[in-house]
Amino acid sequence: MSKKNIKELVDRYIAVSFSVTKQAESLIRKQIGSDLTSDQHYTLRYINQVDTCTSSELAEVFDVKKSAITAIINRLFEKGLIKRTRDENDRRVVYLTLTEKGQTLFSETEQRVHKLVESFITKFDEQEIKQFIDTYEKLNDVLLDVQKNNE
Amino acid sequence: MSKKNIKELVDRYIAVSFSVTKQAESLIRKQIGSDLTSDQHYTLRYINQVDTCTSSELAEVFDVKKSAITAIINRLFEKGLIKRTRDENDRRVVYLTLTEKGQTLFSETEQRVHKLVESFITKFDEQEIKQFIDTYEKLNDVLLDVQKNNE
DNA sequence: GATTAATTGTTCAACTGTTGAACAATTATC
DNA sequence: GATAATTGTTCAACAGTTGAACAATTAATC
Known part of the structure; x- marks a missing residue:
């Protein structure tokens, strides 16, 4: 790759990644509705998983x-969406699980997010979006790698 | 695209986009250093542009x-990084520009960000990363479109 | 031309998310 | 048994966000 090419790609990457992040965040926020923030939903998603x-x-x-x-x-606890349970053997540890209310709210919200993502993913050619997500996943691995070496 | 394929792609997209966003944000934050937050840097970047x-x-x-x-x-004003100038004709309007200090700090910081992005972009095959950024840019257009129709 | 609309930007209270430092409780190590 | 390390919390301080109210100015309408 020539130096000029690299600079052009870096410029484009910086511009588009910032922009996509902002747009996606904003759309997701609107889909999620008023009771949950994005971060709260992400947290519920991980615990659910x-x-x-x-x-x-x-x-x-x-x-x-x-x-x-x-x-x-x-905040999730005060909304009654998660439970805390102390480990019996190691009493420092606290386990987090979704309550029934948490399960329900998460599922409903996640469904809306899925519909939204589907609505723009299906605007792409199948091969193109597959290739895109493949590279996206590789990029994630590379980022994790760079981060490790930076610490 | 079959329903099953769509669901799989949506799942993968949700997982990876969340993850990449977090990782990239974290890396950029570390590159930017202690005097600027990411958002402050993005603001300086836009005004500079x-x-x-x-x-x-x-x-x-x-x-x-x-x-x-x-x-x-x-906050940027208090750090002496931007100037405010009132429009002479329409006195409601305030124009924002970088000060010399703002220019300098932005350039130095942006250089570090460029180096970081370069370091992981060059780990990809040129054709692959080009294709990726192309689709990324298309995705951005689609997101803007979806957002418009959602309002 | 005076009255009403709209626009531009600010202030404020309330909230979410983040860090860093100090801390309590518990477990591991020697 | 004394010291380390780990798990999670609390707190002060800060950045970013919204929504509502507001002041100053300009545009539109009559």
């Missing part, structure tokens, strides 16, 4: 400090 | 309310 997890795990996955997780968890 | 603009314009581009822009602008 793994069934049960700890604060430390969330902090690592979301790449934020544990005190940030505590704040989010507190 | 268009040379001069208004709060309303920023609010539209970033898709947030004007009061949110005022807050960001105030």
Whole structure:
């Protein structure tokens, strides 16, 4: 790759990634509705996926400090969407799981998000969007790699 | 596209877009350093690009309310990175431009961001990354379209 | 030309998310 | 048993966001 080509690609990448992030975030927020923020929904999604997890795990996955997780968890707890259960063997550990109310709200909201994503994904040619997501996933691996080497 | 294929692609898209956004945001934050937040840098970047603009314009581009822009602008102003100039003909309007200090700080920071993006972009095959950015740009157009129809 | 509309930007209270530092409780290590 | 490390919380401080109210100015209408 020539230097000129690289610079052009970097410029385009910076512009579009910022823009897509903002647009997608805004759309998702509107789909999610007034009771949940995006981050709260993401948190519910992760817990739903793994069934049960700890604060430390969330902090690592979301790449934020544990005190940030505590704040989010507190709000979800006050809304009655998650349960806290202490580990019997290691009493430092607190397990987080969705309540029934949390399950229901998450499912309803996730369905709206799915419909939204479907509505723009289906505007692409199948081969193109598949290739795009493939590269997107590779990019994610590369980012994780770069991050590790940066620490 | 079959229903099953669509569902799989939607699932993968949701997972990876959330993850990439978080990772990229985290990496950029580390590159930017302690004096600027990502949003402050993005604001400087936009003003640098268009040379001069208004709060309303920023609010539209970033898709947030004007009061949110005022807050960001105030912080940049207090750091001496941007100037405010009232329009002579329409005295409601305030033009925003970078100060010399703002120019310098932005350039230095942007250079670090460029280096970072370059470091992971060059890990891809040229054709693949070009195709990826092409689709990424198309996706951005589609998102803007969906957003318009949603309002 | 005076009155009413709309526009531009600000201020404020309330909220979410984030960090860093200090801390309590518990478990591991020596 | 004394010291380390781990898990999670609390707190102060900050950035970003919204919505509502507001002041100043300009545009539109009559």
